[in-house]
Amino acid sequence: MDMRIKTSSDLNIACSKCLQYSQCMPQGLNDYEKQRIDTLVSQRVRIKKDSDLHRLNYGEKALFILRAGFFKTVISQHDGRDQVVGFHMSGDSIGLGVEQNIENNSKITALEDSVVCIVPFTKIEEVANPSNLLHSHVRHLFRTEIKRENSVMLFLGSMNSEERVATFLLNLSANHESRGFSGTNINLKMSRYDIASYLGIKHETVSRTLAKFIKGNLINLNLRFLKILNFKALHSIANDGILVS
């Protein structure tokens, strides 16, 4: 599906005059700041029902503000399965959340004819504060933590218990590895109850699933000493790991 851009009268309203203003811009600005705000929005576009909002068409990093309409965000997993991870309605900002973090395999699709305002991040930074290594790092921290927290939780709803546990183990392994610890031999710090709560299943199910993995020689486990024997098999159970960046 492609996207049509038209220029019509109501696409040119200034931010400070927009009905959605209170939804998407901060309160209590002085006149000078309001003036600067009006320079933020680089363009507004109409998006037809069933068309996608392609981020890359508007520069790598842009914030979208939904002026009118309704969207869904769909993430495509490696195996071809899709999952809706969010809906967006008028006043919502799109592009700072989950869909921004999981790169290149997400689609933001209009569920009805819509109008979107586009604010390039570079412009936000011009207005908000001088570009600055520390500041951009803080933003990076935001992003990466959201990613780590979410990437597991995000798809839990659609996973069965084997997928959940396999995903959890691989995720844990990757986190250990990235910190210089062994990703193969892991000393679990949390109880089966904690794992169960995290994965949204019962602790008995965690036990049973781990037992199944042990029987299949995917892992060794006594007490909390975990040894991963067959990463490949775990990955295929976990759907080849959208979760492990």
Add this chain to the structure above:
Amino acid sequence: MDMRIKTSSDLNIACSKCLQYSQCMPQGLNDYEKQRIDTLVSQRVRIKKDSDLHRLNYGEKALFILRAGFFKTVISQHDGRDQVVGFHMSGDSIGLGVEQNIENNSKITALEDSVVCIVPFTKIEEVANPSNLLHSHVRHLFRTEIKRENSVMLFLGSMNSEERVATFLLNLSANHESRGFSGTNINLKMSRYDIASYLGIKHETVSRTLAKFIKGNLINLNLRFLKILNFKALHSIANDGILVS
């Protein structure tokens, strides 16, 4: 559980000399910037196994960086049920993600003896850029979007289908309300398939659950015209709505 603070030699290492440095601070800083980084961390604390990291003890808004150890974040729902929403290991930053958004009902508990560095947000702002309304608003956007996206998704894993659908309907209603639309009569823009995908259940289950709600006079629904008849009942099904702020 309370928390002990000790001052011992290894608690006073400068950030720029810390082993975790590459995990938690940006690369490529010049000497001046490194000097400023070292002023960021206001203190480091030891936290005993099974003790909690109390955010409020360190000013309302602080970023915690886990120097050594292992934590879990648990959110308590209204009905008393707890859910683990994240695990944290060395090098992780804590306090920018989910646990920050759902206020006052989350606990961050050490699963083993740990050491945490504390960076007040105010200090980050001093160093990163002048305090600025627009900048703080961008941060606010980050937060709120995360909150909205997550608050539904976060607990999906532990909900049954009735809880999922009730939660979805109430969430949708609240979003409509907050934008000045009716929260009672809603025109669904998305298909049953979209709802199913979002909630991690099958579309047949969505149909059946909606049918059950109709029979119980909780809602009216023909095609995509939804009328919510009994909010109270929906709320009690959805666990009294941790999701609706």
Add this chain to the structure above:
DNA sequence: CGCGGTGTTGAAAATTGTCAATAATTGTGG
């Protein structure tokens, strides 16, 4: 050594998914 928290396993019950049939609605082209 015993007790409480943790972990495992079994069998029955409850929930959800799968497969299939059918209805209703929307879209399309003649």
Add this chain to the structure above:
DNA sequence: CCACAATTATTGACAATTTTCAACACCGCG
């Protein structure tokens, strides 16, 4: 505008998965 096809939605029967309830084993710590 109608007819037909495709999509969306509902419902039933059965299969698979997960939970629930229960019993029991194991470690760790006083």
